[in-house]
Amino acid sequence: MTALSRIRNFSIIAHIDHGKSTLADRLLERTGAISERDMREQVLDDMDLERERGITIKANAVRIDYRAASGDMYQLNFIDTPGHVDFSYEVSRSLEACEGALLVVDASQGVEAQTLANAYLAIEEGLEIIPVVNKIDLPAADPDRAAEELAGVLGGAADEVIHVSAKTGAGVDDLLEAIVARLPAPEGDEHAPLRALVFDSFYDTYRGVVSHVRIVDGSISTGEAIRFMATSLDVHADELGIRRPSTEAVQRLNTGEVGYLVTGVKEIDLIRVGDTVTHSRGGTTKALPGYDEPKPMVFSGLFPTDGDDFERLREALDKLRLNDSSLVFQAETSRALGFGFRVGFLGLLHMEIVRERLEREYDLELVATAPSVAYVANLASGEQVPVRSPQDLPEAAGLVSIEEPYVKVMIITPSEFIGTVMDLVQQRRGEMGEMTYLSPERAELHYRMPLAEIVFDFFDLLKTRTRGYASLDYEPDDYQVSDLVRVNILLNGVPVDAFSTIVHRGKSYAYGKAMVGRLRELIPRQLFDVPIQAAIGSRIISRETIKARRKDVTAKCYGGDITRKRKLLERQKEGKRRMKMVGQVEVPQEAFVAALKLDM
Amino acid sequence: MRPEPDSPALAEAARLWNSVYVHVPFCARRCPYCDFAVVAADEAGGSDTARYVDALVVEIGMEPDPPEVHAINLGGGTPTRLHPRDLARIVNTLDHRFGIADNAEISIEANPEDWTPGFARDLRQIGFNRVSFGIQSFDPAVLESLGRVHSPQDAEQAVAAARSAGFSTINIDLIYGTPEETDESWGRSVDRAIELEPEHLSAYALTVEGGTALSRAVLAGAPAPDPDQQADRYERVDEVARSAGLVRYEVSNWARPGHTCRYNLSTWMMGEFSGFGTGAHDHRGGVRARNIRRLDAYLDQVEAGVRPRSGSECLDEFESERERFMVGLRLAAGVRTGSIGAPFASSEEGRRLVDAGVIGARDGRVVVLKPLLTDLVARSVLSVSPGDC
Numbered sequence: 001m002t003a004l005s006r007i008r009n010f011s012i013i014a015h016i017d018h019g020k021s022t023l024a025d026r027l028l029e030r031t032g033a034i035s036e037r038d039m040r041e042q043v044l045d046d047m048d049l050e051r052e053r054g055i056t057i058k059a060n061a062v063r064i065d066y067r068a069a070s071g072d073m074y075q076l077n078f079i080d081t082p083g084h085v086d087f088s089y090e091v092s093r094s095l096e097a098c099e100g101a102l103l104v105v106d107a108s109q110g111v112e113a114q115t116l117a118n119a120y121l122a123i124e125e126g127l128e129i130i131p132v133v134n135k136i137d138l139p140a141a142d143p144d145r146a147a148e149e150l151a152g153v154l155g156g157a158a159d160e161v162i163h164v165s166a167k168t169g170a171g172v173d174d175l176l177e178a179i180v181a182r183l184p185a186p187e188g189d190e191h192a193p194l195r196a197l198v199f200d201s202f203y204d205t206y207r208g209v210v211s212h213v214r215i216v217d218g219s220i221s222t223g224e225a226i227r228f229m230a231t232s233l234d235v236h237a238d239e240l241g242i243r244r245p246s247t248e249a250v251q252r253l254n255t256g257e258v259g260y261l262v263t264g265v266k267e268i269d270l271i272r273v274g275d276t277v278t279h280s281r282g283g284t285t286k287a288l289p290g291y292d293e294p295k296p297m298v299f300s301g302l303f304p305t306d307g308d309d310f311e312r313l314r315e316a317l318d319k320l321r322l323n324d325s326s327l328v329f330q331a332e333t334s335r336a337l338g339f340g341f342r343v344g345f346l347g348l349l350h351m352e353i354v355r356e357r358l359e360r361e362y363d364l365e366l367v368a369t370a371p372s373v374a375y376v377a378n379l380a381s382g383e384q385v386p387v388r389s390p391q392d393l394p395e396a397a398g399l400v401s402i403e404e405p406y407v408k409v410m411i412i413t414p415s416e417f418i419g420t421v422m423d424l425v426q427q428r429r430g431e432m433g434e435m436t437y438l439s440p441e442r443a444e445l446h447y448r449m450p451l452a453e454i455v456f457d458f459f460d461l462l463k464t465r466t467r468g469y470a471s472l473d474y475e476p477d478d479y480q481v482s483d484l485v486r487v488n489i490l491l492n493g494v495p496v497d498a499f500s501t502i503v504h505r506g507k508s509y510a511y512g513k514a515m516v517g518r519l520r521e522l523i524p525r526q527l528f529d530v531p532i533q534a535a536i537g538s539r540i541i542s543r544e545t546i547k548a549r550r551k552d553v554t555a556k557c558y559g560g561d562i563t564r565k566r567k568l569l570e571r572q573k574e575g576k577r578r579m580k581m582v583g584q585v586e587v588p589q590e591a592f593v594a595a596l597k598l599d600m
Numbered sequence: 601m602r603p604e605p606d607s608p609a610l611a612e613a614a615r616l617w618n619s620v621y622v623h624v625p626f627c628a629r630r631c632p633y634c635d636f637a638v639v640a641a642d643e644a645g646g647s648d649t650a651r652y653v654d655a656l657v658v659e660i661g662m663e664p665d666p667p668e669v670h671a672i673n674l675g676g677g678t679p680t681r682l683h684p685r686d687l688a689r690i691v692n693t694l695d696h697r698f699g700i701a702d703n704a705e706i707s708i709e710a711n712p713e714d715w716t717p718g719f720a721r722d723l724r725q726i727g728f729n730r731v732s733f734g735i736q737s738f739d740p741a742v743l744e745s746l747g748r749v750h751s752p753q754d755a756e757q758a759v760a761a762a763r764s765a766g767f768s769t770i771n772i773d774l775i776y777g778t779p780e781e782t783d784e785s786w787g788r789s790v791d792r793a794i795e796l797e798p799e800h801l802s803a804y805a806l807t808v809e810g811g812t813a814l815s816r817a818v819l820a821g822a823p824a825p826d827p828d829q830q831a832d833r834y835e836r837v838d839e840v841a842r843s844a845g846l847v848r849y850e851v852s853n854w855a856r857p858g859h860t861c862r863y864n865l866s867t868w869m870m871g872e873f874s875g876f877g878t879g880a881h882d883h884r885g886g887v888r889a890r891n892i893r894r895l896d897a898y899l900d901q902v903e904a905g906v907r908p909r910s911g912s913e914c915l916d917e918f919e920s921e922r923e924r925f926m927v928g929l930r931l932a933a934g935v936r937t938g939s940i941g942a943p944f945a946s947s948e949e950g951r952r953l954v955d956a957g958v959i960g961a962r963d964g965r966v967v968v969l970k971p972l973l974t975d976l977v978a979r980s981v982l983s984v985s986p987g988d989c
Contacts, residue, residue, distance in 0.1 A: 527956035527973075550831035552976040553851055554807050561881050562867075562927055563888050563913055569926070573979045584952065 002075040005185045007256040009214070010130075011079040011094050013119055014104035015112035015471065019134045023104060023166035024062075024080060028245065030172050031064045031076070061097075061212050061258045063242045068180045076179060077258040079199075079212075091118050092125075093273055097199040097214035097258060100128040100183030102175070103150065107133045107141035107163075110149050110442060112471035113412040119154070128183050129154060130162060132175060137165040149439055186256030193284040194218035194226070196253075196261075196277040201268060203322030207239070208266045213277060214258050216288060221252040225280035226263070229287045233270050234280045235263040268322045295476070296328050296344025297405075298455055299388045300351055301369035301498065302358070303340030305580055305589070309364055310339045316362035317341060320354060327354060332389065336498045336582045337367055337592075342389055345371075348455060367580050369498045369592050373452045376403040376479055390500035393486050396537065402502070403479040408433075409447040409454065411462070413470035418443055420465050428453035429504065448477060452502075487512050487541070489519065490533040494583050498592055512542040514598040522591040525549035530585055602857040605849035606932035608965060614865035619671040620694055621863070622656065623877030624679040625895060628711075631747040632817070633775075635809035637879030637893045638677050645895045652877075652895070653686040655902040657693045659876050662907050666698040666874070671705040671862035680714040684722035691726050698874075705730055705769075705862040712750040712758035720765035730861075731762050732771035732802070738792040739785040742778050746806075752792065759796045769859045771800035776837065777830035778806050779823040786833045794844045799859035803837045804852050805830045831972055851930045851971045868931055870924045878908075886920065888913050918986040925966075926978045934967030940981070941966045943988035949980040 014020035060080040067073050079094045095101065101122045105111055122129060131150040136143045147161035162178055164171030195218065201211040213220075220226065224237050239262040241249040253259045265271055276287040304313050314331075321327045328344040345351040351371060358364050375387035378400045387393050387402070409430065413421050415437070422432070425447050433446035454474060462470050485508050489499035499519075503511045512534030519532050525546055534542040554568075579586040603610040626649055627638045639646045672694060679687070687708070694700065707730035708723065715733070723731070737743050738752040750758075755772075762770050772793045776786055793801065806825045808815045818824045838848060846854035850868065853861065867873060867883075875882040879893040889912035892898045901908035915923060921940050928935025935941070944950045945959075945966065953959045958970050959977055968974050 527952065527958060547828075549827075549973070549976070551805070551827040551834070551972040553972050553974040554805075561890065562883075562923060563881075563890070566923060566926065569975065569979050570982060572975075573982045576979070581948075 001254055002073075002257070004188065004190070004256045006072065007075045007077070007186055008100065008179055008183045009077045009079065009098045009186060009256070009258055010100040010102060010179060010183055011098050012102045012104055013091075013115055013122060014102075014134075015106070015109070015115045018104055018106040018109065018112070018115070019166045020080075020104055023102075023132075023134060023164070023172075024078060026166045026169055026172050027064065027076075027078065027176070028062070030169065030176065031066045061243060061260075062245045063258070064244075066176055066180070069177055074180050075257070076176075079258065092121060093199045095122050095125045095127060097197060097212075098127060099186055100130065100179070102130050102132050102179075103154070104132045104134050105146050105150055107135045107143040107146045108138050109469075110146050111153055111412060111438065113410045113444075113473040114471055116153060116412065116444075117410060117473035117475075123154075130175070130178050130182055131156065131160060132162045132164055134164055134166055136163045136170065137168050145439070149442065152438060188215070188255040189217045190219070190255040192217040193282060194220055194278045195284050195286075195288055196220060197288050198228075198271060198273055198275045198277060200273060201271050201325075203268055203319070204262075207262045208264050209262075209268050209271050209322070211261045211263075211271055211277075212258070213253070213261050215253050215255050217255060217284070218279075219252055219254045220261070220277070220279075222249075226277050227280045227283055228271055228275050228277055230272050230275040231270050233265070235265055238262050238264050268325060273325060296326065296374075297347055297451060297476070298345045298351055298371045298373060299342055300345065300371040301332055301334060301337065301340050301389065302329075302343050302355065303334065303337035303367045303369075303498075303580075305365040305367055307338045312362065313341065313358070313364055313366070316358050316364060317343070319362075320357060324354070326350070334369075334391075334497050336496045337369070337580060340367075344374075344388070367498075367589050367592050370501060370594070371455065372502065373405055373455060375405075375484070375502060377401075378403065378481075387502070390486050390502050391497050393502060401481045402484040404482045404484060405451040406448055406477040406480050407451045407454065407474040408477045409449050409472065409474045411445045411447070411470055411472050412438065413443060413445065413466055415441055415443050417466040417470060418445070421445060421462065421470060424458075424461060424465060425449065428458060449474075450480075450482065450504075451476075485536050487515070488535045489515060490531075490535060491519075491523075491585050491587070492530050492583055493533075495535075496582055498582075499594075508536060509541055511598070512536075515594060516542045516544045518594045518598060519591055520544040520546055522594055523585065523587055524579075526585055528584075604857055605847040605855040605860045608933040608936075608963065610849075610860065611865065611869055611928075611931055611933040612936070614862065615869040615871050617670040617862055617866040617871050618667045618698075619673065619863045619866050619871065619873040620669050620698065621873055621875045621880055622672070622674045622679075622690055622694075623676060623875065623880040623891075624652075624674060624682060625677040625878045626652075626681040627676065627678045628681070628749070629747065630813070632813035633746065633806060633809065635812050636677065639895050645899070649682055649686065651899060653682065653689060655899050656690055656876055658902050658905075659908065660690075660693045660697050663697060663874055667872070668699040668701050669694065669704060670701050671866060672700065672707065673705075673861075673863040674708040676709055678711050678714065679708050680710040680719070684719065684726065687723065687728075688726045691728075700727070707732060707769075707771075707861070707863060709734060710758070711748075712754040715758035715761055717761040717765065720761045720767070724765045724767065729767060730769040730771070730800075731767050732773060732800075733758055733762075734773050735793065736773060736775045737778075737781070737785075738789040739781060741780045742785065742789075745778055745780045746775065756792075756796065759798070769799045769861075770796075771802060771861070772796065772798045774801070774803040774837070775806050776803055776833040777825040779825065781833075783829075783832065783836070787836060790837045790840045794840055794846075797844075798846075799856050800861060801837075801841055801846055801854040802852055803834070803841075803854075805834065834972060847932075848971070849932045851974050865931075868927050870920075870927065886914060888915070918989065921989075922981060922984065926981050929966070929968050929974055929977055929981070930971075932967075932971070934962060934965035937961070937964050937966055939989045940984055944981055944984050947980075947983060947988070949983055953977060953980060 012020045062078045064076040066076050103119050133143045133146045143163050147158045150161050151158040162175050195216045196213040198211045201209050204210050222240050226237050227234050240253050242259045278284045317329050326346050329341040332342040377385045377387050377394050380398050430447040430449040435445045437443050483505045484502050485505050486502050487508055488495045516532050516534050528548050530546040532544050533540050579588050625637050625639045627640050630640045706728045708728050709732045711734050735755040808818050841854040848854045849860050872884050878898045880891045882889040889909050892908045892910045898908045925935050925940045958973050960967050960969050968977050
């Protein structure tokens with residue numbers, strides 16, 4: 001058993017691409033947790049999607065044994081966390097289980113908004129921060145400037161910043177020593193009743209729900225009767241273990257340690273992240289403070305292309321939810337798309353990932369409608385109605401006003417792009433807040449903006465217009481009344497509910513025109529002329545026509561090669577399967593998210 | 601009395617004909633749009649026609665159970681690059697092995713520039729009675745862009761020579777929709793073709809086939825054929841041909857009564873045919889087979905005494921019925937409704953096509969009323985599954 005004083009629990013806070021996964025790989029390698037032979041990139045990211053996109057979605061915890069320069073053995077628990085703005089709730093959970101954090105910054109890029117936001121989160125949690133400048137081997141690296149900046153935002157001295165290259169391994173030994181020397185050991189009472197914090201959980205087909213836990217007080221052993229306090233669920237600790245990073249079962253987890261817990265429970269709803277585990281008998285009555293429930297920010301309709309797949313989609317969503325408690329959904333009916341679900345997501349990346357997993361892992365073909373934020377309609381009756389889909393918006397007669405969610409936005413940008421950023425934010429109805437200079441070259445800008453204005457393409461635009469240099473973070477603020485209207489799209493004279501969008505009145509004409517133009521490009525020609533119109537109420541604000549298809553035939557069957565002809569037709573037919581019939585019109589999947597890619 | 605080219609009775613009769621296709625891959629050069637099995641004169645084996653004809657004779661001898669044939673088509677490539685002596689050898693071998701029926705159609709594809717009065721007479725003597733000229737256009741700019749070397753005058757002289765040699769059916773092949781062509785120049789091409797009074801006319805839309813020089817050019821940014829323009833040009837040729845007494849009997853083919861192409865009709869009616877030569881196709885006893893496309897590999901196989909097949913497919917009852925239906929859609933006579941027509945017409949896609957006036961029913965047959973949408977209809981037929989019948 002490792003003494004409390006020899007345990008260090010930490011996570012790494014880094015911007016995407018700043019080298020967190022590579023640094024983690026290097027720490028594992030340097031401490032011998034993994035041999036060079038078994039080394040592959042992003043060892044800790046299990047999901048295919050994580051590897052492909054180079055991101056971390058689920059949290060993970062790995063134990064490393066480290067012999068310090070002093071000769072003492074230490075138990076380092078590294079808690080890997082996601083880096084994307086959509087997953088900040090995951091970050092907050094993981095930080096709760098740590099005493100310290102490595103704040104990693106790319107030596108050529110400097111501090112990014114996301115990193116800073118997470119760093120502030122960590123500081124608020126009372127974590128000790130070790131600032132790290134990574135990628136010092138890069139030709140464009142300016143480690144001293146990045147260190148100055150880091151020291152500036154953290155209020156420390158530049159010489160406290162550790163310089164490393166996760167790629168070459170330079171400085172990694174210094175970093176390991178700093179972890180041991182600077183991060184505090186866990187505090188906890190080994191003799192008190194068990195209190196363990198669930199900081200993440202996932203669903204395993206064979207073992208049921210697997211929870212990551214941090215033992216705060218006492219200890220837990222295999223076979224013991226335990227209780228999840230929030231749900232008063234009494235079960236047995238069937239299996240305890242750690243990752244090194246390969247899974248290793250253990251008999252017991254002690255105070256200050258981090259590991260996983262398997263109880264045989266199959267329903268993830270029964271094991272809530274933030275819940276406290278104690279013993280069924282002689283346990284504590286004082287639960288640890290829990291976390292906030294993650295709140296979905298973006299809603300989108302998901303519909304199976306083949307109506308018969310509705311039940312399969314439900315099952316797939318149920319299964320995904322086992323692994324992702326932030327996923328919320330309820331059945332929805334669309335005149336255009338039939339039966340499907342209104343699904344709430346943490347952000348667009350989360351939405352993309354869920355959709356991709358549904359299609360890939362569950363072999364579903366889906367139509368996703370343009371995402372929407374959650375509005376609130378104030379009715380003449382005084383009632384407030386949530387509007388998670390444009391179709392939910394009540395008719396104008398009974399409607400007094402519409403409120404939309406606002407967010408506090410922080411943008412860090414090189415000074416030369418301040419004007420560019422201000423223009424962009426203004427176009428998106430942003431209200432300027434304070435601005436501070438991190439250094440003469442970089443500024444931190446604060447805004448208040450409608451969530452709807454940033455949730456779709458704002459991040460991409462910001463990146464493009466600042467040549468990739470600006471970074472963004474945001475957090476929910478309050479709701480505010482705005483002059484919003486619903487723009488309906490009519491296809492062949494019939495309103496298509498899946499195309500309706502709520503937009504600010506000042507932008508409704510430009511939106512209608514852009515949307516109609518885009519749909520004309522996306523929808524293939526049909527057997528007859530198809531008018532596309534944009535309308536507010538009964539007023540048409542834009543119109544285009546898709547002319548009827550006239551020619552769809554190829555030359556003769558060469559030398560009687562009918563097999564080849566049939567195969568060609570079959571392939572073309574296959575391409576058409578991703579079309580959805582809306583009334584009499586065949587509409588491709590992309591059309592339903594056309595609003596996301598409007599150039600306006 | 602001669603049946604109208606688009607009559608159902610004629611189409612159904614074509615189902616029972618036996619045909620032979622002989623592929624001659626040699627060409628002076630490769631046309632930029634062509635993806636057929638061809639070998640240009642400057643490519644490997646491109647001038648060794650004698651070896652190829654020897655191989656054809658051997659391959660024809662391999663046909664296990666040859667029936668009497670009603671139609672022979674020599675296609676390519678450019679069959680007229682062979683010496684009349686070689687062409688005679690091929691036809692005689694077919695006659696010897698299969699037996700050629702009285703009044704059989706014996707047709708050859710020809711490039712106008714190869715065609716002299718003497719050559720025409722030689723071919724008549726061998727027994728050819730139908731010639732199909734790859735004229736493509738009467739606009740010199742279009743001909744050049746298609747990589748053709750003949751002039752409009754060559755084309756006219758070739759037709760005249762065929763006429764005086766006594767060919768009973770002369771076909772003119774046209775291609776429309778090349779980017780250099782205008783509505784006016786196409787109109788002139790059609791008029792000049794009709795003035796030559798062909799018994800048969802084919803007009804094909806220029807198609808960008810993968811792997812051709814044309815497709816590489818289009819990928820690199822050259823203008824691609826415009827489908828609406830092609831539709832206009834199709835309507836133009838249909839109108840002019842019709843008023844000249846030619847009847848459209850297939851999507852791209854027009855003929856005077858008594859001059860439909862038997863070989864083509866029988867192919868579209870799932871008739872049986874044997875194919876010889878590189879890349880040739882074969883349909884006998886419910887099996888579709890195809891020959892090796894590469895000249896050297898083809899020669900090696902045949903010379904080793906092996907039938908030069910590259911693959912075959914045997915269709916089950918449903919697949920073959922579906923194929924009959926899909927292929928038959930190309931005919932103006934329509935296709936017998938059969939076991940697949942009814943479920944198709946009542947399917948969701950089928951009903952939409954009926955409502956839009958694309959297909960109709962007539963005397964127990966399904967007819968495509970907008971021939972330019974035939975592939976669209978055929979794709980919809982693919983949705984019918986065995987359980988629907």
